[in-house]
Amino acid sequence: MNFTLKIWRQDGPKDKGRFEKYKVSDISADASFLEMLDILNEQLVDKFQTPVEFDHDCREGICGTCSLYINGRPHGPDEAVTACQLHMRHFKDGETITVEPWRATAFPVIKDLMVDRSAFDKIIQAGGYVSVNTGSAPDANSIPVTKKDADLAFEGAACIGCGACVAACKNASASLFVAAKISQMALLPQGKVEAKERAEAMIAKMDELGFGNCSNTYACEAECPKEISVSHIARMNREFLNAKKDSEK
Amino acid sequence: MTKLESKIPEGPIAEKWKNYRDKQGLVNPTNKRKLDIIVVGTGLAGASAAASFGELGFNVKVFCIQDSPRRAHSIAAQGGINAAKNYQNDGDSVYRLFYDTVKGGDYRAREANVYRLAELSTEIIDQAVAQGVPFAREYGGTLDNRSFGGALVSRTFYAKGQTGQQLLLGAYGALSKEINRGSVEMYSRREMLDLVMVDGSARGVIMRNLVTGELERYSAHTVVMATGGYGNAYFLSTNAMNSNATAAWKAYKKGAFFANPSYTQIHPTCIPVHGDYQSKLTLMSESLRNDGRIWVPKKKEDAEKIRKGEKKPTDLSEEERDYYLERRYPAFGNLVPRDVASRAAKERCDAGYGVGPTGLAVYLDFKDAIERLGRDAIETRYGNLFQMYKKIVDDDPYETPMMIYPAVHYTMGGLWVDYELQSTIPGLFVAGEANFSDHGANRLGASALMQGLADGYFVLPYTVQNFLADKINEPRLSTDAPEFEQTEKGVRERLEKLINIQGEHSVDHFHKRLGKIMWDYVGMSRNKENLEEAISMIRDLREEFWKDVRIPGDIHDVNSELEKAGRVADFLELGELMAKDALEREESSGGHFREEYQTPEGEAVRDDENYMHVSAWEYKEGEQPQMHKEHLEYKDIEVKTRSYK
Incomplete structure (x- = not known):
């Protein structure tokens, strides 16, 4: 599957931040959303660019670390899962996916998609x-x-x-x-x-x-x-x- | 040669811990306030230890790598926690839990430690219930139990498939209570990058602040490490992405011996690997083997057709299925210990009976249980696990059997500790999965939670206090001391060296290659030739890494590539030690299976005459590590060939 990603980039808490667009291709429908971001980051490293920072750890939906606001919904479109348990089969091939950090005064952004909880x-x-x-x-x-x-x-x-x-x-x-x-x-x-x-x-x-x-x-x-x-x-x-x-x- | 003093107390086994406590040193409340303890890690062992030290009145600083102490990887433990409560009246006792644990560990654990663990198990359940941990209950209001591998009794307490989460949140609550009281200071998003030694003792740590990238110094009278295991050396494992061995490895390089590094646990029931982009493996709790039956097709032709998608598992009649665990091990059946179940799955798949697209999977089938108990009962017991499976695999385990395959899950090896959980570095204590104690060559299911909490709530508060009783006149140490300066300089130089390589390949590229070497040659089945090959391959890969890794970004910023690089650099050294230890141990014991040492039926063959010892490795700068042996004595258990038949 191929996707266009519109990802929130913010260098630090004081930076204004902006959306940036990236393309990823040949993504397996069975890959998790975070694995898709891993692939994007590998691409960025290859091009000497700074990878997108996001919080994640257990990748089995229990630690509560991942915190992505995907297409306007916390943890994305699937029901009863965290972003690490969200699989790309829930998106349409060729879709543009918007990824943002949690947005709340009490959760200030640290960098990119990482927030302070x-x-x-x-x-x-x-x-x-x-x-x-x-x-x-x-x-x-x-x-x-x-x-x-x-x-x-x-x-x-x-x-x-x-x-x-x-x-x-x-x-x-x-x-x-x-x-x-x-x-x-x-x-x-x-x-x-x-x-x-x-x-x-x-x-x-x-x-x-x-x-x-x-x-x-x-x-x-x-x-x-x-x-x-x-x-x-x-x-x-x-x-x-x-x-x-x-x-x- | 340093002699390994295990410091086992005098007396009969059932009285050793009591004897220790009766005679240990204590610190009065006024002096406790003058003594500082650093705790690294906030999983079950770290959080429970830090909270308990705080309650006693010590000054505690606690650190975790995650953004909150509540997220340590203990959170992901699913199935349960063992305790010799005998609430089921089914014949359990402290002795029997002790016996099962020593036998399950293939007679490679220290008797006195395991007995203490079994003894303390009951108090853990009391403590957790008092904290509000919502364990599963019967209709009469009492606690429910289930069975786990390697036991003939039901002694496992559980909270659905989220027992680790509930116990960790209990310990996190206790920790939060102490933070609120001011006895504990919490530092999250910190990674320990070195141990600071002063006059041969552990007196502090260098932490990297993962938000600012700055290095920070902290001093104390003693350091407790509860930093988890090293399963991520294999790249793919059930460990969390950030689980790593760096803290333990730094301690090893400062003089803490590393014990039994080759003892790794490959868990039999994980969701099979499905692609090379995969970042981690997901466990399906061992508790599922209470009700699930494991099988593969009896005929190779059926297995082939299933792999090609021409047949479905539900097309096969009872007679066409091989319930190989029930066939090989009638006494324990599907509830044999993990090492035995994993090897049996590998044996069937290697022989051509595996299922799934890759042929590296077996079935875990709930058909009979659903018929016997109804779908609702199964949902109550395992609902969250079934949901997790369905989300990942996109297949409904209520309708078709789950597909599972073994995966790296836990490491029994770790830093060597004595009976007091003190390493060979004075003042450095090690708890939980990070130490080597208690599980021998194979850990039984539901025993990791038990050990982590026993260490933290009930062992360290006594043994650390005993250590500190001699330190009441020791003043606080300034972090301006030259030892801190020197250690921090070393850490900074290494980070700069890493980021300045600016090679061609990402950190993950190297980590995946290391993982493949480890899984193929130092995994479920090992032999001399492969282990020698692995050692040379790891050395080459390490050299390549230091020439060719590419880390973007800045040191003084959030930089997860840099974090990973430091960890992988350490795994590239630890991996070699794991292979070396596996090569040196010419026997099959527990999770360590050497192909040269097996019966014609494929069962493991131990060599008690030559290998009934703990192998503790000492780091030697610029030389090969030196191995020291702690001989194991069994006075209260008859050593036998482990049989589950």
């Missing part, structure tokens, strides 16, 4: 955990958890922290990311102890870091490679309201 780490550091020290845990089976709650908690816990939800949202809201963690913890007895403090702290941090608010467009759910449901946002809102009610008492 450390804001997500900061939100987790604000309270996205159970405060239990090593060695002080009771026997794992001492607290039964209903299968339903465990499975639902797992759904939230499956978040890979890629940031597609933020990139998809017109407000660049991190609500789905934050909700997935708050919800996972609130559903489990181990996480309930700190549920209120956690909801307040994480949401405050999200606001502080420049993420927008949720206006219920559900774009995040549609683009989430792990198909995390917006119902977690509803649970987060309940947790947050309860926490506020309590702290105002």
Whole structure:
């Protein structure tokens, strides 16, 4: 297959950036999108040009490193995958494909298609955990958890922290990311102890870091490679309201 | 010759760890604040260690190569984590997990370490559950288990096919908690490019900031490396793209011995290679062998027709299928250990029974399981894996059998460590896949997560503290010290040398060629002639690389080509040591199969008389490395021929 690529190039955080066009040919339909970019970069190295920088690591859809906005959609046109699991068979031969980095104030561009997502780490550091020290845990089976709650908690816990939800949202809201963690913890007895403090702290941090608010467009759910449901946002809102009610008492 | 002191504590095996802890040195809380620990790597071992050190009150600096500690490659582990909880009442015990692990490792692991690992396994599950790790549960609310290769009990805890992710996020949560408390400072997008030695001890690191390209110096009282394995020496593996051996290799060159480099694990169930543009291989979890049955056609004609697309696997009746694992190993069947399953797949494909367009694939079939349990049950157990397969191969494994083939997955070898996980460099501790301990010549499935977390949560907090108990009067070291200056200079010069070559070929060009040599000659099946050939080919390739590699861009900038170049340069040295170790070990043990040493049926033949030892290699500048032996003694397990028949 042959493609024309329109790729966002930006030398650094302060550079204005621009689109550049490249052509790649004889690409196998079974190649992944990132393998297609590898081929492009090999071509650029051959011509003494600077390769396109993009974040990637596990290439099996679980590390959450890849972060490409392809033809106007986070992770491209296929459903429930990250860009590393997107294959060229989902494109038309001869198509022009536009590739951009995540676009959000809270995720500044580092270079080309690489962005800085450390804001997500900061939100987790604000309270996205159970405060239990090593060695002080009771026997794992001492607290039964209903299968339903465990499975639902797992759904939230499956978040890979890629940031597609933020990139998809017109407000660049991190609500789905934050909700997935708050919800996972609130559903489990181990996480309930700190549920209120956690909801307040994480949401405050999200606001502080420049993420927008949720206006219920559900774009995040549609683009989430792990198909995390917006119902977690509803649970987060309940947790947050309860926490506020309590702290105002 | 340096003598390898494994420092195994006194007493019966079940009391050794307790004896160690009863007598070890401790540091009081005020002094802990004055002591600094560097942790490199934030996978299961690194993140859990850093969090636990922080909780104890030490000052911790932790580094990762990724943009966030949550993305370390432990995240990709699928199937599960072993623990001797015996929740299933099926006869499991600490001893049995210990026994299975030593046997699975083909009697090439250190008994005392493995026993401690089995002992600590139960605490890991408690810790993870307390952190909110959502393991699979039964309807009654208790934890569910499944079986993995090399065991006759169900002791594997799991969270769908994302167990590594969930455990890593648990450890990442603990790490985040400590970062928030201020006990741990986190540095991401940093790559360790050298170890700084002061008076013969590890006292710091040189990091390259992967965003600015600048070199940075960090000092501490001790350095813990949890930097993963070296499977990417093969280019194609299930490792992440950025997984590399550079940190370990630098430590080796500073005096840390490298143990058993030839012990690599080729995992039997990966999606087969489909093109030369391919960048990595994807694992299909071993847990699938709980319900999937592995087969190839009984008749070569059928295999040929399938390869040509004239027949489909579903056209073949039961009688026309050869369930070769069940046939060869009736006791363990499809759940034989990885090395055994991989070799059996290769044997069938080499004999002409392979399927898929290349003939290098076998079937993993869920037809019977779907008939027995229903499609929904299979979806609950393996849904994400089936989805992943479908996305990659564009074929529905609910309808037609999966095609799989072995691929490089894990390295049992690594930096040599004693019982305390300290390398031959004082003050340098090594944890997780980066060290060689516990798995011998072959790792059992669901044991890597167990080892990483045992090392990080429950071993290092004790042993590192024991080391630091002697350092309470040691002042902090300035990074202006000449040792830092000197080491940084060496790193800078090497980077400049690399970027100034400006040759004809890209880094990947060389990496792929190295990978092909490694896979063909130092892969699943090895022999003297090929290994000698490999050593000479790798030497030539290394020379060519240093004359002809082309790296565009600047040192003082984001430059992933430069990053890769440094790693490949190190793989080109490590690859030779892997081949050398494989050549020297004239026996077949675990993942190391020498064609000269096999039974007429093709089973591996060990040589306990001459090779029941760890081969630990010492770097010698300008000379051949020197091999030291740590003899292995088995007092609590009877050494037998490993049989799964």
